[in-house]
Amino acid sequence: MTPKAAPGVLSESYWNDAGGDVWVEHQALLDRINQPVGDIVAERADPGPGARVLDVGCGAGATTLDMARRVGPEGLSTGVDVSGALVELGRRRARAAGVANVDFVRADAGTHAFGEAAFEAAISRYGVMFFEDPDAAFANLRRAVRPGGGLTFACWRGAAENPLSLVPLEAAAPFLPEPPRIPADGPGRFAFADPDRVRGVLDRSGWRRVEIEPLDVATPVSFDELMILSLRLGLLSTILPGQDEAVRRRIAEAVAVRLEGHVEDGMVPMTAACWLVTAVA
Numbered sequence: 001m002t003p004k005a006a007p008g009v010l011s012e013s014y015w016n017d018a019g020g021d022v023w024v025e026h027q028a029l030l031d032r033i034n035q036p037v038g039d040i041v042a043e044r045a046d047p048g049p050g051a052r053v054l055d056v057g058c059g060a061g062a063t064t065l066d067m068a069r070r071v072g073p074e075g076l077s078t079g080v081d082v083s084g085a086l087v088e089l090g091r092r093r094a095r096a097a098g099v100a101n102v103d104f105v106r107a108d109a110g111t112h113a114f115g116e117a118a119f120e121a122a123i124s125r126y127g128v129m130f131f132e133d134p135d136a137a138f139a140n141l142r143r144a145v146r147p148g149g150g151l152t153f154a155c156w157r158g159a160a161e162n163p164l165s166l167v168p169l170e171a172a173a174p175f176l177p178e179p180p181r182i183p184a185d186g187p188g189r190f191a192f193a194d195p196d197r198v199r200g201v202l203d204r205s206g207w208r209r210v211e212i213e214p215l216d217v218a219t220p221v222s223f224d225e226l227m228i229l230s231l232r233l234g235l236l237s238t239i240l241p242g243q244d245e246a247v248r249r250r251i252a253e254a255v256a257v258r259l260e261g262h263v264e265d266g267m268v269p270m271t272a273a274c275w276l277v278t279a280v281a
């Protein structure tokens with residue numbers, strides 16, 4: 001299925017098509033730049049040895065495998081993801097690493113029947129902003145966590161606070177028939193940018209003691225890596241496939257010119273501006 005041609009709108013079909021494939025292809029880069037945020041989520045969740053933990057939108061499983069180590073052999077780390085390609089990669093990585101207390105489920109985390117109170121905690125690194133019906137999805141996750149258990153996730157703040165994500169769109173705008181607009185409420189990367197929306201979703205879905213705090217994490221990248229992030233994974237990635245070859249080439253050149261201006265000593269000092277969200281079931 002073709003992804004919706006609006007920047008940053010990443011629906012389920014996207015993750016099972018181009019999105020899943022490109023995350024598989026660039027798994028090492030994505031794991032490296034996203035690891036600090038994953039570590040912060042895991043440390044805040046701190047479910048302890050023996051816990052059963054659900055990793056929502058687990059992607060290629062880096063955070064799921066890390067949580068398996070944290071909960072130890074008596075615990076279980078379950079990754080759920082809608083993308084077949086990413087779940088398969090997670091399983092391969094678990095086998096290669098010899099991690100036994102891990103489990104991967106290919107499913108829509110918003111509707112899957114996990115079982116009542118099946119987990120002591122749920123975590124997510126950037127995996128919860130893609131639900132078509134967030135209220136229903138977070139109610140489903142709450143049922144899956146035992147009463148008193150925790151939810152800890154990281155999601156992106158807005159594009160304005162992550163300005164490098166906007167540079168490629170601005171560079172591409174002159175070559176596109178109409179200026180790309182990022183829809184305010186997704187589903188997509190910036191769907192949870194508004195903390196009042198996040199709080200509303202969690203309140204309505206029955207989570208308690210909701211806390212939302214800003215998290216700014218340095219994620220330096222090389223120029224080449226930033227080009228990959230900008231053209232293959234970022235806001236432009238849903239628009240470029242709809243353009244013809246000549247337009248795509250001109251956009252890539254324009255993006256390169258704009259991004260070169262951000263290189264300092266061979267690297268681009270990028271920062272991930274996110275929310276760290278916690279709640280109790």
Ligand SMILES: C[S@@+](CC[C@H](N)C(=O)[O-])C[C@H]1O[C@@H](n2cnc3c(N)ncnc32)[C@H](O)[C@@H]1O
Pocket residue numbers: 011012015016023030034056057058059060061062063080081082083086107108109110124125126127128130131
């Ligand atoms: C931005 S990626 C983050 C992946 C991973 N958590 C990480 O940090 O590497 C978002 C992930 O959410 C998954 N996803 C999107 N919608 C989902 C849904 N409804 N249920 C489960 N996973 C979903 C995507 O397939 C993708 O792997």
